[in-house]
Amino acid sequence: MIAFVLIFLVSLFFTGFINRTKSIVSGRKGPGILQPVRDILRLMKKGSVYSETSSVIFRIAPLIYFSSIVMAVLVVPFGSDSGLISFDGDFVFFAYILALGKFFMIIAALDTGSSFEGMGASREALFSMLAEPVFFVLIGSFSLLTGCTSFHNIFISLNFSSYISYATGAMATFVLIMLAMTENSRLPVDDPKTHLELTMIHEVMILDNSGFDLGLILYSTGLKFAMYGALISNFFIDSFPFYISIPVFLAVQFSFAVVAGLIESFMARFRMSHNAQFIFALASVSLMIFIGVLLMTGKLI
Amino acid sequence: MNAISLNNNERIVFSSIPVLSYDQFMEQNLVLLENDSCHCISYFGFHFDGKIRLVCCIADDTQNSILVSSAVTLKDECLPSFTAHQQAFHAFEREISENMGIGYTDHPWLKPVRYPANRADRKLVIGNYPFYSIDSDELHEVGVGPVHAGVIEPGHFRFICNGEQILHLEIQLGYQHRGIESLFLEKKNLLQKVILAESIAGDTVAGHTTAFVNLWESLCNYKAGKDLQSDRTIALEIERIAVHTGDLAALSNDIAYQPGSAVFGRLRTPLINHFQLWCGNRLAKGLIRPAGTHFPYTGQLADQFLRMLESWEPDFNEMWNVFHKLPGVMGRLEKTGILSNEQVRQIGAVGITARSCNLGRDIRSSHPHDYYSQINHQSVMKRHGDVYSRAQIRREEIRQSLGYLRQLVNDLPVREPYKLLQLQPEPGSFAISLVESWRGEICHCAVTDKNGELMIYKVKDPSFHNWMALALAVRNNEISDFPVCNKSFNLSYCGHDL
Numbered sequence: 001m002i003a004f005v006l007i008f009l010v011s012l013f014f015t016g017f018i019n020r021t022k023s024i025v026s027g028r029k030g031p032g033i034l035q036p037v038r039d040i041l042r043l044m045k046k047g048s049v050y051s052e053t054s055s056v057i058f059r060i061a062p063l064i065y066f067s068s069i070v071m072a073v074l075v076v077p078f079g080s081d082s083g084l085i086s087f088d089g090d091f092v093f094f095a096y097i098l099a100l101g102k103f104f105m106i107i108a109a110l111d112t113g114s115s116f117e118g119m120g121a122s123r124e125a126l127f128s129m130l131a132e133p134v135f136f137v138l139i140g141s142f143s144l145l146t147g148c149t150s151f152h153n154i155f156i157s158l159n160f161s162s163y164i165s166y167a168t169g170a171m172a173t174f175v176l177i178m179l180a181m182t183e184n185s186r187l188p189v190d191d192p193k194t195h196l197e198l199t200m201i202h203e204v205m206i207l208d209n210s211g212f213d214l215g216l217i218l219y220s221t222g223l224k225f226a227m228y229g230a231l232i233s234n235f236f237i238d239s240f241p242f243y244i245s246i247p248v249f250l251a252v253q254f255s256f257a258v259v260a261g262l263i264e265s266f267m268a269r270f271r272m273s274h275n276a277q278f279i280f281a282l283a284s285v286s287l288m289i290f291i292g293v294l295l296m297t298g299k300l301i
Numbered sequence: 302m303n304a305i306s307l308n309n310n311e312r313i314v315f316s317s318i319p320v321l322s323y324d325q326f327m328e329q330n331l332v333l334l335e336n337d338s339c340h341c342i343s344y345f346g347f348h349f350d351g352k353i354r355l356v357c358c359i360a361d362d363t364q365n366s367i368l369v370s371s372a373v374t375l376k377d378e379c380l381p382s383f384t385a386h387q388q389a390f391h392a393f394e395r396e397i398s399e400n401m402g403i404g405y406t407d408h409p410w411l412k413p414v415r416y417p418a419n420r421a422d423r424k425l426v427i428g429n430y431p432f433y434s435i436d437s438d439e440l441h442e443v444g445v446g447p448v449h450a451g452v453i454e455p456g457h458f459r460f461i462c463n464g465e466q467i468l469h470l471e472i473q474l475g476y477q478h479r480g481i482e483s484l485f486l487e488k489k490n491l492l493q494k495v496i497l498a499e500s501i502a503g504d505t506v507a508g509h510t511t512a513f514v515n516l517w518e519s520l521c522n523y524k525a526g527k528d529l530q531s532d533r534t535i536a537l538e539i540e541r542i543a544v545h546t547g548d549l550a551a552l553s554n555d556i557a558y559q560p561g562s563a564v565f566g567r568l569r570t571p572l573i574n575h576f577q578l579w580c581g582n583r584l585a586k587g588l589i590r591p592a593g594t595h596f597p598y599t600g601q602l603a604d605q606f607l608r609m610l611e612s613w614e615p616d617f618n619e620m621w622n623v624f625h626k627l628p629g630v631m632g633r634l635e636k637t638g639i640l641s642n643e644q645v646r647q648i649g650a651v652g653i654t655a656r657s658c659n660l661g662r663d664i665r666s667s668h669p670h671d672y673y674s675q676i677n678h679q680s681v682m683k684r685h686g687d688v689y690s691r692a693q694i695r696r697e698e699i700r701q702s703l704g705y706l707r708q709l710v711n712d713l714p715v716r717e718p719y720k721l722l723q724l725q726p727e728p729g730s731f732a733i734s735l736v737e738s739w740r741g742e743i744c745h746c747a748v749t750d751k752n753g754e755l756m757i758y759k760v761k762d763p764s765f766h767n768w769m770a771l772a773l774a775v776r777n778n779e780i781s782d783f784p785v786c787n788k789s790f791n792l793s794y795c796g797h798d799l
Contacts, residue, residue: 026563115443119465119780188629191557198445199555199781268629269557271637272465272781 003078003230006246010253011219011226012037017254018225021261036222043215051208053113061108062213068101069220069227075151076230079237079245082152090150091139095132098183102128105217109205116197120204123272127189127201130279131182137286138175141168141293155234168292173232175285177259180228182279184221187264189275199272225260229253303329304359304370307733309668310519315731315748318356318371326372327383330357334387338363340649340662342735342744344383344393346374346401347757353401358733358746362667367733376401376421382408389649392765399425415475415798419483432459433471439463443780447476454794458783465779470772477798485758491517491591491724498745499586501760502796504544507536508738509760509796510589512745515670516734517591520749521724525592525671527714532598534672535709536576536585538702541739543572545695546617548791552692553624555785556633564620571609578602592722603710614703621696634689638774638786641686648769652741653694654790658686664737673737676705686774688789698739728753740793741767762796 016033023030074084109117146157182189185202233252237245294300303319333339344357356371382405383390396414402421447455455476461469498513511533547569553561573583580588580596645658655662663680665673681697683690726749736743741763750756775786
C-alpha cells in the first residue's frame with residue numbers, strides 16, 4: 001500500500017523535476033514544478049474529439065493503457081512491505097500487463113489510419129520488442145540469485161555482499177534508468193519536445209488523442225517514471241524502518257529525475273536506426289549482470 | 302556567340318539584346334552551360350508586342366560577366382525543352398510554361414511551380430494535381446503539410462518510403478504566392494516598391510532590398526556613394542551572421558541537442574537587436590532605400606557593435622567547440638543528406654548548397670557588388686555535401702563575415718549629405734542585379750518600357766534552384782532525418798512562391 005501511495009505522490013512531481021532540471025541547465029527559469037500536473041488537469045476538463053474513421057479501439061485504448069500502468073504499479077513492493085498484489089512470478093505479470101497497455105496504444109494508433117501514426121506504431125512496437133529481453137534477463141538474474149520469483153521476495157532476499165554484487169547492482173540501476181528512458185520515449189531514444197511528426201515515436205502515436213484521453217496518456221508518463229524509480233529505489237532500501245526508507249525512496253526518485261533531466265540536457269537524440277543498437281547494448285549489459293550472478297552462485301565456475 | 306555581355310548592375314538598352322531563332326537560342330545557351338563556370342541565373346518569358354519574348358541570362362563566373370540573349374515565340378506553341386539536355390533549366394521552363402502557356406515536347410516533368418493567380422491555364426489547381434505515386438504493396442506514402450507541425454511556412458511534401466527509408470520526395474509549393482512580381486508593376490510609388498522588396502522573404506530583407514535598390518539605381522543611371530555601399534554591405538553581413546547562427550540553433554533543436562539550441566538561439570538576438578538599434582526594426586526593414594538612407598551607420602553604432610562582439614565571439618566559439626566535438630551531434634550530422642558535386646552541378650544549385658559540394662557559386666567573388674569589389678573574397682568551400690558540411694560552412698562564413706564587418710565598421714567612409722532624390726528609370730532599359738544573400742544568389746531583373754515604367758520585374762530567390770537539392774539529398778535517408786536535412790538547407794517558401 002505504502003508503495004502505491006508514494007509512487008502516486010512522486011508521479012505528480014516527476015516530469016516537473018525533469019523539466020526544471022533542463023531549464024536550469026539551459027539557463028532558463030522554466031515552468032513551475034507542478035506545471036505538467038496543471039496541464040493534465042486542464043486537459044482532463046476538456047472534451048475529446050474523435051475522428052470519424054476511428055473505432056471503439058481508439059476510444060478505449062487510453063483507458064486500458066492507463067489502467068495497465070496502475071496494475072503494474074500495484075505489484076511494485078516497497079522495502080519489506082510488499083505491493084498490493086504479490087505472488088510468485090509477478091514480475092512476468094508486471095512486464096506483460098505493461099505490454100498489454102502498449103499493444104492497445106499501438107492498435108489505436110493504427111486505427112486512426114494516419115500515415116504518421118502508423119510509422120510511430122511500428123517504431124514503438126520494434127523498440128518495445130527489443131526492450132523486453134533487457135527487462136527479463138535483468139530481473140531473471142536476480143530471481144536466479146535469490147531463488148525467488150516475486151518482486152517482493154527478490155528485493156528482500158537481495159543483499160549486497162561482494163564486489164561482484166555491487167557491480168551488478170550498479171549495472172542494474174543503469175539498465176533500469178535507460179530502460180525507463182526508452183519505455184517513456186525520452187532522450188536519447190526519442191525526443192518528446194521536438195513535435196516533428198516524422199521523427200517522433202511515442203508522441204506521434206498520440207497525435208489524434210485529445211482532452212481527457214490525452215491527459216491520461218500524459219499522466220501515464222509521470223506514473224511510469226515513478227514506477228521505474230520505485231524499482232530502482234528497492235535496490236537501495238533494505239528492511240529499513242519507514243523513517244529512513246521513505247526519505248531514501250524520495251531521494252532516489254529525485255536523483256532519478258535529475259539524472260533524466262541531465263541526460264536530456266547534454267545528449268543529442270540518436271539516429272532512428274541506432275536506437276535498436278542502443279537497446280541491444282542494454283541487453284548485453286543485462287547479460288553481464290546475468291554472468292555476474294552465475295559467478296556469485298558458483299554455477300559458472 | 303550572339304549574346305550581349307553585361308556586368309552586374311549594368312544598364313543596357315533592351316533592344317540591344319539579340320533576338321535569335323528558338324533553335325539557335327537553345328543551342329547557344331546549352332553550349333554555354335557546358336562550361337562549369339557558367340550557370341543560369343534567370344530565364345523568363347513575358348508578353349511583348351503581342352508575342353512572347355524569352356530572355357535567358359547566363360552568368361559566367363570566371364569572366365565576371367552575364368550573357369543575355371532572347372528569342373520570340375507564340376502562346377500555345379510546343380517547343381523542345383532545354384531541360385532535356387540541361388536539368389538546371391527545369392524550374393525556369395516549368396515557370397514559363399505555367400505563366401505563358403507554352404508547351405514543351407520533351408520536358409521530363411512539367412509540374413506546376415506555384416499556381417500563380419495570372420497563370421495561363423486556370424484549370425490547373427493544386428486540388429487536382431496528380432502527385433507522383435508508386436503502386437506497391439510494400440511501399441507507403443507519407444504526406445506532410447501544407448500545415449506544418451513546427452510553425453514554419455506552408456509547403457506540401459510527399460514521401461514515398463520503404464519502411465523508414467525515403468525512396469522519393471516530391472515537393473509542391475505555391476501556397477504563399479502573393480503576386481510580388483505583378484505588384485512591382487502595379488505599384489507606381491517607389492516607396493511601395495521598396496517595401497514590396499522588403500517583404501519578398503522575411504529572413505532575407507537586406508538581401509532582397511539591396512538587390513532591388515541596386516537594380517533601381519542602375520536603371521536610373523545613379524551610382525551609390527561609398528557610404529551607401531558600405532551600409533548595405535554591413536547590413537548584408539549582419540544578416541548573414543544572424544541567420545547562420547539561428548540556423549545552427551535550429552539544427553541543434555532538430556537533433557534534440559538542448560545546449561546548442563539554447564546558446565545559438567540566444568546569440569542570434571544581439572545581432573538582430575543591432576538592426577533594431579540601427580533602424581528600429583530587428584529584420585532591417587526600412588533600412589535600405591534607393592539613392593539614400595534614413596539611417597546612416599554612425600561611429601557610435603560601430604562602437605556598440607564592436608563591444609557586443611567582444612562577448613559574442615567567445616561565447617559562439619565555445620559553443621561551437623562543444624557542439625562539433627560531441628559524438629552524439631556528429632552522429633546525426635555527418636553522412637546525413639549527402640549531395641554530390643555532380644548533382645548540384647546538374648540542378649544548378651547556388652549558395653551554401655553548392656559550396657558544401659565544392660561548387661564555387663558565390664556572387665561576392667564572381668560578380669562583386671557594393672563593397673565586395675574592394676575585398677578579395679574567398680568562398681568557404683566543403684567537399685562532402687552532407688548536413689555537417691553545411692553546418693561547417695555556416696560557422697566559417699560567420700568567422701569570415703565578422704572579419705569583414707570589423708574592417709567595415711573600423712573604416713567608415715566619409716558620409717555625403719543625404720538628399721532625397723527622385724529618380725526616374727531610363728526608358729527601354731534592361732538591367733540585372735545579383736546579390737549574395739546568406740542563402741545564396743539573389744537575382745532581380747527588370748525591363749522598362751518607353752515611358753520609363755517597369756514593364757517586367759523578375760525576382761529569383763536562391764531557393765528556386767535549391768528546393769530540388771533537398772529532394773535529392775533526402776533520398777535513401779531515414780524519414781526521421783528529413784527535418785534535420787531540411788533545416789540544413791533552410792530554404793525559403795515565400796521567396797520561391799513570390
